[in-house]
Amino acid sequence: MQNDNARAHRKSCLRLTLALLAVWFFISYGCSILLRDWLDVNFPSVGNAPFGFWMAQQGSIIGFILILVTYAFLMNRLDNKHGYTKEK
Amino acid sequence: MTQDTLNFIFIGLSFALYIGIAFRSKAGSTKEYYTAGGGVSPFANGMATAADWMSAATFISMAGTVAISGYDASRFLMGWTGGFVLLTVLMVPYLRKFNKATVPDFVGDRYYSKLARGVAVGCAIFICMTYIMGQMRGVGVVFSQLFGISITSGVITGGAIVFFYAGLGGMKGITYTQVAQYSVMAFAYTIPAIFIAMALTGNVIPQLGLIGNYTAGDEIVPFLQKMNNINTELGFSEYTSGKMSTLNMFCITAALMCGTAGLPHVIVRFFTVKDVRAVRKSACWTLAFIAVIYLTAPTIGAFSRVNLIEKLHDTAYTEAPAWFQEFEETGQMAWVDKNDDGKIQYYGPGMSEAGTFSVFQGKNPDYPTYEAPENQRIGKHGERLLANKADDSNPNELWFGNDIMVMANPHMAGLPMWVIALLMAGCIAAALSTAAGLLLVLSTSISHDLMKKILKPDLTDKEEVNYARFASFVALAVAVYFGINPPSAFIAKTVAFAFGLAASSFFPTLLMGIFSSRMNKQGAISGMIAGILFTFSYITYFQFLDGTPDQYLFGITPEGIGFVGMLVNFAVAFAVNAFTPRPPEHIIEMVENIHIPSSSTEKEKQDFEI
Numbered sequence: 205m206q207n208d209n210a211r212a213h214r215k216s217c218l219r220l221t222l223a224l225l226a227v228w229f230f231i232s233y234g235c236s237i238l239l240r241d242w243l244d245v246n247f248p249s250v251g252n253a254p255f256g257f258w259m260a261q262q263g264s265i266i267g268f269i270l271i272l273v274t275y276a277f278l279m280n281r282l283d284n285k286h287g288y289t290k291e292k
Numbered sequence: 293m294t295q296d297t298l299n300f301i302f303i304g305l306s307f308a309l310y311i312g313i314a315f316r317s318k319a320g321s322t323k324e325y326y327t328a329g330g331g332v333s334p335f336a337n338g339m340a341t342a343a344d345w346m347s348a349a350t351f352i353s354m355a356g357t358v359a360i361s362g363y364d365a366s367r368f369l370m371g372w373t374g375g376f377v378l379l380t381v382l383m384v385p386y387l388r389k390f391n392k393a394t395v396p397d398f399v400g401d402r403y404y405s406k407l408a409r410g411v412a413v414g415c416a417i418f419i420c421m422t423y424i425m426g427q428m429r430g431v432g433v434v435f436s437q438l439f440g441i442s443i444t445s446g447v448i449t450g451g452a453i454v455f456f457y458a459g460l461g462g463m464k465g466i467t468y469t470q471v472a473q474y475s476v477m478a479f480a481y482t483i484p485a486i487f488i489a490m491a492l493t494g495n496v497i498p499q500l501g502l503i504g505n506y507t508a509g510d511e512i513v514p515f516l517q518k519m520n521n522i523n524t525e526l527g528f529s530e531y532t533s534g535k536m537s538t539l540n541m542f543c544i545t546a547a548l549m550c551g552t553a554g555l556p557h558v559i560v561r562f563f564t565v566k567d568v569r570a571v572r573k574s575a576c577w578t579l580a581f582i583a584v585i586y587l588t589a590p591t592i593g594a595f596s597r598v599n600l601i602e603k604l605h606d607t608a609y610t611e612a613p614a615w616f617q618e619f620e621e622t623g624q625m626a627w628v629d630k631n632d633d634g635k636i637q638y639y640g641p642g643m644s645e646a647g648t649f650s651v652f653q654g655k656n657p658d659y660p661t662y663e664a665p666e667n668q669r670i671g672k673h674g675e676r677l678l679a680n681k682a683d684d685s686n687p688n689e690l691w692f693g694n695d696i697m698v699m700a701n702p703h704m705a706g707l708p709m710w711v712i713a714l715l716m717a718g719c720i721a722a723a724l725s726t727a728a729g730l731l732l733v734l735s736t737s738i739s740h741d742l743m744k745k746i747l748k749p750d751l752t753d754k755e756e757v758n759y760a761r762f763a764s765f766v767a768l769a770v771a772v773y774f775g776i777n778p779p780s781a782f783i784a785k786t787v788a789f790a791f792g793l794a795a796s797s798f799f800p801t802l803l804m805g806i807f808s809s810r811m812n813k814q815g816a817i818s819g820m821i822a823g824i825l826f827t828f829s830y831i832t833y834f835q836f837l838d839g840t841p842d843q844y845l846f847g848i849t850p851e852g853i854g855f856v857g858m859l860v861n862f863a864v865a866f867a868v869n870a871f872t873p874r875p876p877e878h879i880i881e882m883v884e885n886i887h888i889p890s891s892s893t894e895k896e897k898q899d900f901e902i
Contacts, residue, residue: 214887232374252505254516260369262587265369265373265583269576269579275381283569
């Protein structure tokens with residue numbers, strides 16, 4: 205039983221990690237490097253900055269923080285669900 | 293009160309604070325020495341990690357790099373922050389659960405081999421050493437400017453201070469010192485930016501000013517538009533476009549990110565908190581604190597570039613602002629009057645990475661000695677003359693070092709003297725905190741992994757701490773030596789080196805160790821050696837031997853080669869792994885176990901196994 209629980213936890217954890225890494229890849233390499241030229245032209249600018257440029261200099265960093273906050277929040281919830289909460 | 297007195301007061305006060313903290317939190321046991329006892333709050337640890345992370349190079353040079361290369365510099369901004377995402381979701385929670393004090397310890401146990409541990413110790417020493425040399429050099433340069441002493445004595449003074457609080461206090465000492473250092477750095481960095489943002493864009497928040505309007509001129513134009521205009525007018529590439537190839541940009545960003553996730557001194561910082569939950573929370577704080585500086589850097593870069601060009605370009609030397617002469621004096625700026633009109637002209641492409649299109653021949657300014665006759669030292673307008681011959685193939689007359697953007701910023705914006713003093717203190721804090729953090733990793737790798745785990749297994753706790761102190765003394769002595777005689781002219785170059793090596797050695801090895809329970813020691817060791825050898829020889833060939841840019845592999849610069857080295861590491865490891873026996877049962881079980889955060893049924897081990 206304990207083993208199944210651990211496996212389920214590990215699986216959800218891995219899924220969450222991969223999802224967050226996909227977002228991480230998209231906002232850094234995707235928006236800011238690979239698709240930048242296209243985004244600069246076709247996306248609404250942020251303030252007076254072209255979208256791709258803004259993502260590269262400010263947006264991606266803000267995005268990274270949000271990813272970590274999401275990770276901490278969802279992982280704690282996942283731990284609780286699988287009974288890995290530390291005893292008080 | 294003069295500027296020098298103010299500088300002394302600010303720096304003296306900050307030193308007193310650091311040393312006072314180090315003295316109060318003197319480490320007694322190995323546990324306190326290596327991991328501060330393991331009970332630091334996530335918030336304090338976040339601050340300390342941020343200070344540890346922000347090196348002198350980041351603090352002084354990053355904004356300058358952004359100013360010169362605009363969009364292209366995003367590789368540093370993203371690389372050094374995005375790596376924390378990798379570090380947090382892939383590395384530290386699992387390594388923390390493993391409950392060992394150092395990174396080579398994990399490698400040694402996970403790959404059940406003394407050889408693996410030895411290779412990891414070697415990599416750790418090498419990475420920390422290249423990195424720490426750059427820091428010591430930085431400290432020396434700042435001290436020499438500040439106190440008017442030679443760089444040699446500056447480096448030695450810095451080394452003594454670092455040894456005092458890192459050697460004495462261990463992790464416990466430096467954690468709380470770094471909290472203080474972070475505060476100094478953050479204020480020192482953001483306050484000038486706020487003043488300048490108000491002056492140029494009328495916006496109190498620099499980040500909004502950058503994407504807002506330029507209001508200091510005759511008409512209101514979008515700030516980035518203004519930036520692009522002055523850049524293209526003078527012959528530089530557009531600020532928001534950059535000129536680096538997409539592949540290179542990709543590889544460098546990737547190498548910096550994976551390097552960050554493999555840097556041993558950042559990883560061990562997360563071993564100082566209570567449990568896996570605290571690790572995640574602490575990582576959020578760390579990145580938030582780092583972002584305070586990293587989101588400000590592009591604004592400082594852009595603002596000071598506009599300021600610099602507006603104030604200097606086409607200005608007669610005799611009417612140039614006073615700070616120009618101050619920076620000429622310290623060799624940070626130089627003017628060569630090529631067309632003999634007495635005016636300063638700044639034209640692109642300026643200082644390129646290859647060192648061509650320079651104001652003068654050679655990469656760095658070279659000055660006649662003080663004994664030289666006056667007409668060789670001082671020009672007819674009173675400017676400081678260079679020993680380099682002018683490079684007449686381009687019209688550019690102005691040279692400045694990258695570091696100038698942050699250091700000259702308060703001068704350019706005409707800010708009060710205490711802001712400049714604060715900036716000096718922040719700069720030293722940045723160098724000292726990183727040097728201390730690295731020194732600690734270096735000394736623990738030697739005392740714990742090399743001495744205790746490989747050479748002398750019967751060391752007592754107390755002897756081990758003494759070995760650590762002794763190792764940090766030796767390491768520092770070596771770092772001071774290389775700080776005085778740097779093997780490479782650019783601090784940034786040696787730092788890029790450290791990242792490439794971390795990306796190609798530790799990152800893949802740790803990743804496979806955590807996520808692939810089938811990876812065996814033969815695979816990991818050969819991967820690690822192949823990755824680091826490849827990266828090391830590529831960088832050495834192009835940075836220190838006579839490699840030329842047209843020989844680059846797919847046009848990838850040495851900065852980005854760590855990414856390729858990492859792929860080599862993975863490929864070799866998996867190939868060797870396929871032909872060698874699988875790891876023993878207890879290792880597979882151990883790997884399964886580090887994925888369980890903590891258990892309510894099984895009592896969590898409170899103590900580190902040291």
